[in-house]
Structures are given as C-alpha cells and as structure tokens.
Amino acid sequence: xxxAQDRAARERELEQLEEQLAQMRASGADTADLEARVQxxxxxxxxxxxxxxxxxxxxxxxxxxxxxxxxRIFTDVVELHGDRLFGDDPAVFAGLARLxxxxxxxxxxxxxxxxxxxxxxxxxxxxPEGYRKxxxxxxxxxxxxLPVVALVDTPAAYPGVEAEERGQAEAIARSIFTLVxxxxxxxxxxTGEGGSGGALAIGVGxxxxxxxxAIYSVIPPEGCAAILWRDAARKEEAASAxxxxxxDLLELGVVDEVVPEPLGGAHRDPDRAAAALHEALTRHxxxxxxxxxxxxxxxxxxxxxxxxxxxxxPAHAAAPSDDPRSADVR
Amino acid sequence: MLNWLRRPKYESVERRDxxxxxxxxxxxxxxxxxxxxxERNLKVCPKCGYHHRLxxxxxxxxxxxxxxxxxxxxxLASEDxxxxxxxxxxxxxxxxxxxxxxxxxxxxxxxxxxxxxxAVLDFDFLGGSMGSVVGEKVARTFERAxxxxxxxxxCSASGGARMQEGVLSLMQLAKxxxxxxxxxxxxxxxxxxxxxxxxxxxTASFAMLGDVHVAEPGALIGFAGARVIEQxxxxxxxxxxxxxxxxxxxxxxDLIVPRAELKxxxxxxxxxxxxxxxxx
Numbered sequence: 001x002x003x004a005q006d007r008a009a010r011e012r013e014l015e016q017l018e019e020q021l022a023q024m025r026a027s028g029a030d031t032a033d034l035e036a037r038v039q040x041x042x043x044x045x046x047x048x049x050x051x052x053x054x055x056x057x058x059x060x061x062x063x064x065x066x067x068x069x070x071x072r073i074f075t076d077v078v079e080l081h082g083d084r085l086f087g088d089d090p091a092v093f094a095g096l097a098r099l100x101x102x103x104x105x106x107x108x109x110x111x112x113x114x115x116x117x118x119x120x121x122x123x124x125x126x127x128p129e130g131y132r133k134x135x136x137x138x139x140x141x142x143x144x145x146l147p148v149v150a151l152v153d154t155p156a157a158y159p160g161v162e163a164e165e166r167g168q169a170e171a172i173a174r175s176i177f178t179l180v181x182x183x184x185x186x187x188x189x190x191t192g193e194g195g196s197g198g199a200l201a202i203g204v205g206x207x208x209x210x211x212x213x214a215i216y217s218v219i220p221p222e223g224c225a226a227i228l229w230r231d232a233a234r235k236e237e238a239a240s241a242x243x244x245x246x247x248d249l250l251e252l253g254v255v256d257e258v259v260p261e262p263l264g265g266a267h268r269d270p271d272r273a274a275a276a277l278h279e280a281l282t283r284h285x286x287x288x289x290x291x292x293x294x295x296x297x298x299x300x301x302x303x304x305x306x307x308x309x310x311x312x313x314p315a316h317a318a319a320p321s322d323d324p325r326s327a328d329v330r
Numbered sequence: 331m332l333n334w335l336r337r338p339k340y341e342s343v344e345r346r347d348x349x350x351x352x353x354x355x356x357x358x359x360x361x362x363x364x365x366x367x368x369e370r371n372l373k374v375c376p377k378c379g380y381h382h383r384l385x386x387x388x389x390x391x392x393x394x395x396x397x398x399x400x401x402x403x404x405x406l407a408s409e410d411x412x413x414x415x416x417x418x419x420x421x422x423x424x425x426x427x428x429x430x431x432x433x434x435x436x437x438x439x440x441x442x443x444x445x446x447x448x449a450v451l452d453f454d455f456l457g458g459s460m461g462s463v464v465g466e467k468v469a470r471t472f473e474r475a476x477x478x479x480x481x482x483x484x485c486s487a488s489g490g491a492r493m494q495e496g497v498l499s500l501m502q503l504a505k506x507x508x509x510x511x512x513x514x515x516x517x518x519x520x521x522x523x524x525x526x527x528x529x530x531x532x533t534a535s536f537a538m539l540g541d542v543h544v545a546e547p548g549a550l551i552g553f554a555g556a557r558v559i560e561q562x563x564x565x566x567x568x569x570x571x572x573x574x575x576x577x578x579x580x581x582x583x584d585l586i587v588p589r590a591e592l593k594x595x596x597x598x599x600x601x602x603x604x605x606x607x608x609x610x
Contacts, residue, residue: 159553159559168552217497252411300508305505
C-alpha cells in the first residue's frame with residue numbers, strides 16, 4: 001500500500017469510528033474505550049496531515065463559516081448592503097460590528113450552511129458588486145478611522161458572463177488598490193479557502209493570519225493538475241506542489257501567523273477555533289493600531305514589496321538578444 | 331473549382347515553406363500571407379485586419395522611439411521557490427527559445443518624443459505569466475517613474491499569475507497594485523495598453539488600473555478563462571465574449587486603437603495628461 005492509500009484507509013476508519021462513537025453516546029453506552037481509540041487514531045491521521053488532507057479540511061461542509069465566526073467573535077453586528085453602483089452580492093458580507101467592544105468594519109466571503117443557501121450565495125464566489133461593496137466599506141473605515149477585519153473563505157471570484165461584463169478584474173484590482181492605501185488598520189484571516197485573486201481582493205492587510213487547516217493558492221489543485229499533467233485526478237500531487245498550507249505560507253513569508261485549530265479541523269470544535277481566532281485578531285489589531293497611519297501604510301507597502309523570490313543573473317546572460325536597442329543606452 | 335484547385339496547392343506551399351518562415355497562415359481568415367508583407371504591416375493581416383501577437387521586443391520597437399530605450403533590471407532572474415514540477419526545465423527552455431531572461435521588458439524611452447517609463451509583457455515567455463520577477467520589475471518601473479517624474483505605459487499580454495511560483499505569484503498582484511498607488515499619489519499618468527491576450531492576475535492588478543485603457547482590436551481581455559466560465563454556467567458563451575470590442579461596450583476600456591496608430595495615440599494621450607513637458 002502506498003502512503004496515500006494507507007492514509008486514506010486510516011481516514012475512513014476514523015470516520016467510521018467517529019460515527020460509531022456518536023451513536024454509542026446517543027444511546028448512553030459506555031464510550032471510554034472507543035473514545036480513546038478515536039483519539040489515538042485522530043492523532044495518527046492528523047499529526048502530519050498531507051496537503052490534500054488539509055484541502056479537504058478547508059473545504060469540509062461542516063467547517064465553520066463566516067456566520068459562525070461573526071456570532072462567536074463579534075457583537076452588535078449590522079450587515080450593510082449594496083455597492084451603490086449595481087446591486088448587492090450575497091457572496092460577500094460587509095458590515096459594522098464590535099470587536100472587544102470597539103467598532104470595526106467587518107468584510108468576508110459568505111459561504112452558506114446548506115445547499116440552498118450556497119446556491120443563493122454562489123458558494124462564496126463574489127461578483128464584481130461584492131468586491132465593490134467591500135471597497136465601499138473599506139473607504140468608510142478610512143473615513144471614520146475604524147479598523148478593518150477581513151475574513152477570507154472563497155473558492156474563487158465567480159467565473160461568469162455577467163461577472164466579466166461588469167468588470168470582475170477591475171473590481172478585484174480596485175479593491176486591492178483601496179486596501180494598500182487605507183489609513184485604517186487592516187487585519188485579514190484566511191479561515192477556509194483562499195482562492196487566488198478572489199481571495200486576495202479582500203485579503204491585503206497589515207497582518208494576514210491563517211487558520212491551521214485553511215488553504216491559500218493561486219489555482220485550485222484540480223486546475224493545476226489539469227494544466228500540468230492534463231489529469232485533474234492528480235490533484236493530490238498538485239496540492240503538494242502548490243505549497244498551499246498555512247505552514248508553507250508562513251515559511252514563504254506570505255502569512256504572519258498560523259491560528260491553531262482543534263485536531264482534525266475547526267468543525268470538530270467551532271467554539272475553540274473561534275476563540276483562537278478571536279485571540280489572534282485582538283492581539284494583531286492591537287499591535288497595528290499602535291502605529292500612526294502614515295507609518296502603517298509605509299509598513300504595509302514594504303510588506304508586499306518584499307514578497308517574492310528572485311536572484312541576480314550574471315551579467316553575460318542578461319542582455320535580451322534580439323532587440324538591438326537594448327544596448328543602446330542614452 | 332478554382333478554390334478546390336488552389337487549396338491543395340497552398341497547403342503544399344505551407345508544408346514546404348512554413349518551416350523556413352516564408353509564409354504565415356492567418357489564424358482568423360486562414361489565408362496565407364507572405365511573411366515579409368505581414369512584418370511590413372506590423373503583423374496585422376492585410377486581408378482581414380487580424381492583429382497577430384507581438385513578442386516583447388517587437389512591441390517595444392513598435393512603441394518606443396528608435397535608439398531611446400534604456401532597459402532596467404535585465405539581470406533579475408526567477409528562482410524556483412517551491413521546487414515546482416518541471417518549472418526549472420520549462421524556464422530554461424523559455425530563456426533559450428526567446429533569448430530573453432523573463433516575461434517582461436522594463437525601462438525608459440521616448441514615445442514619439444515623450445519620455446516615459448515602459449513595461450512590456452512578453453507572451454512568448456511562459457505565456458507572459460507574472461511570477462516574482464515580473465511583479466518586481468513592474469513594481470520597480472512604477473517606483474522609478476515616480477522618482478524620475480515620468481508617466482508609465484504598460485503593454486500587457488499575459489495568461490495571468492505564474493502557477494509555478496504558487497501564492498508568491500498571487501502576491502505580485504498586491505505588489506504591483508501598491509506600486510501603481512505610488513504613481514497615483516505622485517499625480518503621474520498611467521496608460522495601460524491591453525494586448526492579446528490579457529487575462530487572470532495581470533488583468534486583476536495593474537493592467538486594469540490605468541488612467542486610460544487602450545486595447546488592440548480583437549484582443550482577448552478578461553479575468554476568468556472562457557473554458558472555466560463555460561464549465562461553471564454550462565452554456566455557450568456569447569459571440570465576441572471577452573474581446574476588446576466587448577470590453578468597450580461594457581465600459582471597461584477607453585479606446586480601441588489599431589496597431590498602426592498605437593504609438594501616436596499613446597503619445598497624444600500622454601501629452602494631454604501633462605507628460606512630456608519636462609524633458610527627461
């Protein structure tokens with residue numbers, strides 16, 4: 001058996017045992033033995049999860065969504081609607097709320113709890129008006145000097161005809177443009193799926209946190225495998241190649257902190273996951289709030305300016321060959 | 331009858347001579363065009379007006395006055411930060427095939443006499459994709475433009491963010507957009523020229539933040555790929571979807587300019603936006 005098959009078999013066994021445990025608990029039987037077995041297996045399966053396992057956790061149907069975090073972390077939440085240009089996008093939440101008693105602007109991708117709600121919210125895949133609503137709230141935060149908390153959880157920006165007609169790319173670019181220049185403190189948390197430009201549009205901030213089993217990628221593993229090997233089934237290899245886990249991104253300098261989750265994923269204990277996220281948000285917001293706005297904008301610029309890896313090539317290999325004017329310096 | 335006779339003859343010509351590069355087949359009207367004639371016509375099909383793609387150096391020759399281009403950062407080279415499958419090989423092949431070090435050419439030059447900072451993406455090099463080097467060079471172009479008080483002209487031709495550098499490529503969207511912000515704050519103009527094709531992360535960053543958006547006729551410009559959209563909505567896409575003409579109707583580009591008029595139009599726009607008053 002390969003490692004991957006072995007892992008999949010253990011995951012299946014864990015699922016079966018968890019189900020069995022739930023049934024026994026419901027019937028009032030003694031579960032101490034089984035609980036110990038489940039815990040041991042859970043640790044074996046999740047001690048060093050494969051990237052694909054993390055992808056599955058990030059997409060788990062029971063994974064806490066924006067709504068779960070809103071009720072557990074914030075108080076006095078008022079959702080605000082509409083981009084004042086075209087309409088209101090149910091795939092993006094934007095509003096005012098209190099964090100630790102202080103008013104903040106909260107923006108996030110809004111996935112649904114069930115299929116019906118997900119159809120309505122397009123599985124959290126925004127149209128341009130969603131990003132324009134977000135940008136409107138960012139500007140409001142700037143005007144009032146309120147901090148921004150952005151919660152990222154989207155497979156992608158919605159790929160649709162109307163999205164293109166209304167300028168999906170422009171909406172994303174403009175939202176990023178607004179965020180990089182915002183005077184307000186901005187703290188971002190990737191809570192589930194960080195789907196490329198659709199995530200980054202509201203994911204640029206002074207601090208970017210990432211939940212332990214969230215993912216953040218320039219392309220979904222399935223799409224990557226289809227391009228690379230013309231075989232979407234090799235998604236597990238692609239998930240490894242893309243370096244999309246929180247730990248990977250911490251090492252690449254893209255995120256500032258990994259927020260711990262309960263073993264096996266936030267859905268196993270949403271209260272504990274939310275408490276950890278709350279603690280991290282409060283701490284980072286406190287730190288970036290202490291800076292004067294100009295200093296904050298400068299630091300944010302430098303933070304993104306530093307991202308990426310490149311080197312200097314030896315000069316003899318550098319000159320582009322077929323443009324005679326490249327050497328013609330004036 | 332004549333057509334029936336002519337076609338096989340053309341195909342045999344094609345088979346024999348295209349490797350030698352004498353004839354080119356127009357992808358739109360499928361006619362064979364004498365390659366020298368095509369070159370003289372700025373790679374616009376003389377039969378149907380189709381704008382063939384230009385390489386980065388060709389685009390630079392079209393836009394920048396001869397003898398005025400001074401390249402910046404030609405020595406930046408990509409690393410393989412993720413150890414991504416096949417990336418090192420494909421990168422080496424792209425360098426060998428194009429003779430150029432990356433998918434963007436940046437520098438300063440004059441456009442019909444107007445001094446400007448220029449960044450030209452090169453679709454020939456890994457699909458013009460934006461990884462760490464492209465993002466860095468584009469950002470530096472905007473920053474240098476601020477220091478030198480120059481306007482910026484970018485010519486985009488790109489499939490988007492470079493998959494092989496993973497989320498680091500995605501971060502180049504933020505990096506380049508931040509640099510556009512500096513130019514904006516300095517009150518300097520930015521003309522974004524959108525060439526065939528401009529999609530994905532390049533459209534969703536600096537390319538869509540121009541003060542003026544100029545597109546080439548027929549250029550494919552969009553965010554999501556047509557195939558992904560078709561798979562999502564399970565419908566055929568409308569005729570002309572994501573073309574420059576479609577974007578003009580949607581209010582996303584300002585002008586569609588034929589290639590022969592591109593340089594003069596860009597220069598005129600720069601003049602009207604206050605550039606070129608100070609000799610750089």
